[in-house]
Amino acid sequence: MSLRTRVLTRAGFAVLAVYLVITLTFLVVVFTPDTNLRGMLGTALWSGATPAEMEQMRETYMAVRGRNRPLYQRYLDWMVNVTLFRWGLSASMGEPVTQVVADASLRTAKYLVPGAVTAWVVGVAAGIRSARERGSRFDRLGRLATYVLFGLPGFWLAAIAVVAIESDWALLYDVLVPAGVVAAALLAGQVSLTRSRSIDEFDADYVRYLRAKGLSEYGIDRRVLRNVLVPVLSMTAAELFSVLVLSAVVIEELLGIRGIGWLTYRATQENDIPLILGTTMVLVFVGVGGSIVTDLASAWLDPRSRES
Known part of the structure; x- marks a missing residue:
């Protein structure tokens, strides 16, 4: 060769x-459980948040991280973004x-x-x-x-x-x-x-x-x-x-x-x-x-x- x-x-x-x-x-x-989200919801529940407020918090959290869309769309976006080096904004930073x-x-x-x-x-x-x-x-x-x-x-x-x-x-x-x-x-x-x-x-x-x-x-x-x-x-x-x-x-x-x-x-x-x-x-x-x-x-x- x-x-x-x-x-x-x-x-x-x-x-x-x-x-x-x-x-x-x-x-x-x-498929890994989001311990960060669980911690936020647990803290909100302890602070007396209503179920509606907690659901709104969860939806906002998922939307910011792009996790509120169908799985196949997320996977296709993931692969395209990797290929084109479009890695987006860091949600935490x-x-x-x-x-x-x-x-x-x-x-x-x-x-x-x-x-x-x-x-x-x-x-x-x-x-x-x-x-x-x-x-x-x-x-x-x-x-x-x-x-x-x-x-x-x-x-x-x-x-x-x-x-x-x-x-x-x-x-x-x-x-x-x-x-x-x-x-x-x-x-x-x-x-x-x-x-x-x-x-x-x-x-x-x-x-x-x-x-x-x-x-x-x-x-x-x-x-x-x-x-x-x-x-x-x-x-x-x-x-x-x-x-x-x-x-x-x-x-x-x-x-x-x-x-x-x-x-x-x-x-x-x-x-x-x-x-x-x-x-x-x-x-x-x-x-x-x-x-x-x-x-x-x-x-x-x-x-x-x-x-x-």
């Missing part, structure tokens, strides 16, 4: 996956969803990208050295640090940072601390996978041949790195998506960052359909786009995978 054919095939699957996820999201939103989501995504990217890059660079370098020098002090200390990082939840690290650091420097809480938490969450997996994959490579015949030819350790490391990059990249994409979906919500809530994790949580709490659509699309684009990039990078790094 040529690289061009592979790109077109993956693009087609990506479009199909996006619309399947959008459809599933629509069904989940439609009163602003265009595209602008709100773009601002939130930028705030998340400010710490997520440097944290992920740091974890990838340090983790791959440490994993390769640990494999090359297995049994050494560096290897033992590195494995111990890996086990410790595996056992430390990200929200605990963020909470410790909030308590331990007292500063008015906005960059510290908006970028440096959350980037450090993300790096810590990803680093252990990067080191562990790179080390396990590299051990087999360092034991391979071609490495012994290269050493016999007098190639430097740096040159050998480069060749080993090329052979282990494919599985490492695949795991990086998967872990990064899990951090975005799960850890970002906790990190941003603790540190007061109004990023995409915080926005997703608020949209769910408020049952803000346009905002749920916008945040879901960000997650879909990241997940599907990351999968395509990883697959194409794997094909470029390992031409043998193009035949699979």
